[in-house]
Amino acid sequence: MSHASQQYAFTEPRTVKRAQVKPSEREHQTSSSAPRVSLAPAADRTLDILEFIASNGQTQAATLARELGIPRSTVYQLLEILERHGLVTRLAEQRAYGIGLKTFELGSAYSRQHRVSQVAHPVLARLVDETGENGHLAVLHGNEIIYVIEERAAHRPPLVSGVGVRLPSHLTATGRAILSALPRNQVRALYPNRQAFTDRTGIGPKSPKELEATLAETQRTGFAEEHGDVTPGFDSYAVAVRDYNDFPIAGLALTFVSGSLRPEQERSLKTKLRLAGTELSRRLGAAGSLT
The missing domain is CATH 3.30.450.40 (GAF domain)
Known part of the structure; x- marks a missing residue:
């Protein structure tokens, strides 16, 4: 069997670097109390999920929920939306999610994942x-x-x-x-x-x-x-x-x-x-x- 000249390996999970804010507090932040204002928590959480997968490679939903502090049911709902739009892809055998094709324009995650x-x-x-x-x-x-x-x-x-x-x-x-x-x-x-x-x-x-x-x-x-x-x-x-x-x-x-x-x-x-x-x-x- 031949082997690819480059393998696509994944590293240990690396949490997306964000301001440490409890989910319940995100909706109520102002520019004076935190460096980032979140007026749309669902969109914010969706981007957190996408950035985490882009940084770490294929990731299980349970890992996303634990590392990002998002309820697991919400994680699955957001992953379903991302998958429907081609931003993530479900890897059934690994029971995980990876970067989808439409994220090509988002950066270096394309060539790796x-x-x-x-x-x-x-x-x-x-x-x-x-x-x-x-x-x-x-x-x-x-x-x-x-x-x-x-x-x-x-x-x-x-x-x-x-x-x-x-x-x-x-x-x-x-x-x-x-x-x-x-x-x-x-x-x-x-x-x-x-x-x-x-x-x-x-x-x-x-x-x-x-x-x-x-x-x-x-x-x-x-x-x-x-x-x-x-x-x-x-x-x-x-x-x-x-x-x-x-x-x-x-x-x-x-x-x-x-x-x-x-x-x-x-x-x-x-x-x-x-x-x-x-x-x-x-x-x-x-x-x-x-x-």
């Missing part, structure tokens, strides 16, 4: 074992992609797609897979003119029109392809991973040495990649075959 990373790791590890090729998962941030998981196959050369690396989305297979599933007006907003296009090897789209043609081909075949656009001598295939809203939440890819696979091997690789993308999409709440 991203739900996609947690769910995708076993799927990607198995895909790499079955194919013997390097694999990775990336998410879109602006018009760049950020690699959040990398799985290296045995006896395969290292790639530039290490965890945390950013690359232009229009040059990568994962980026093209995601872009092809976005609304056209959103793609145009990300790439409005030629100035938005960067270059690495001289290969790849250099204008909105060329990108549109590339994405149309991706939609037609169901796979995004990249042949030396990022690193000469390496090819990649990728599929989009979707969530419960049918939104392309990530790109799942395999990368291999150019010319190293026979046609039947490439077909087999694509089939396994498609199945892995579909499985991951389903695990994230998508219905049906979406990749």
Whole structure:
């Protein structure tokens, strides 16, 4: 079994640093009696819960109630609201809660506790074992992609797609897979003119029109392809991973040495990649075959 180049470990619980105020006193504070005024206790407690999970990783409801001084019934009610809005995710096997996908914009908790990373790791590890090729998962941030998981196959050369690396989305297979599933007006907003296009090897789209043609081909075949656009001598295939809203939440890819696979091997690789993308999409709440 292959192993991820970066593990997502959690540390011991660290209580969110707040002014030590009893819950019954929060509603009655004024600016003269405390550094923070709380006019909405429910919202205040909800943010406390979210910040605690962001700081400590997956956390049980009982721990939240004890550490934050909130009645357990209230904790469950607030967690239900946070889960419904995608801000936290319930981890049934651990009987705990972790950071949800929609907190991506809230900061560094994204890279450490991203739900996609947690769910995708076993799927990607198995895909790499079955194919013997390097694999990775990336998410879109602006018009760049950020690699959040990398799985290296045995006896395969290292790639530039290490965890945390950013690359232009229009040059990568994962980026093209995601872009092809976005609304056209959103793609145009990300790439409005030629100035938005960067270059690495001289290969790849250099204008909105060329990108549109590339994405149309991706939609037609169901796979995004990249042949030396990022690193000469390496090819990649990728599929989009979707969530419960049918939104392309990530790109799942395999990368291999150019010319190293026979046609039947490439077909087999694509089939396994498609199945892995579909499985991951389903695990994230998508219905049906979406990749």
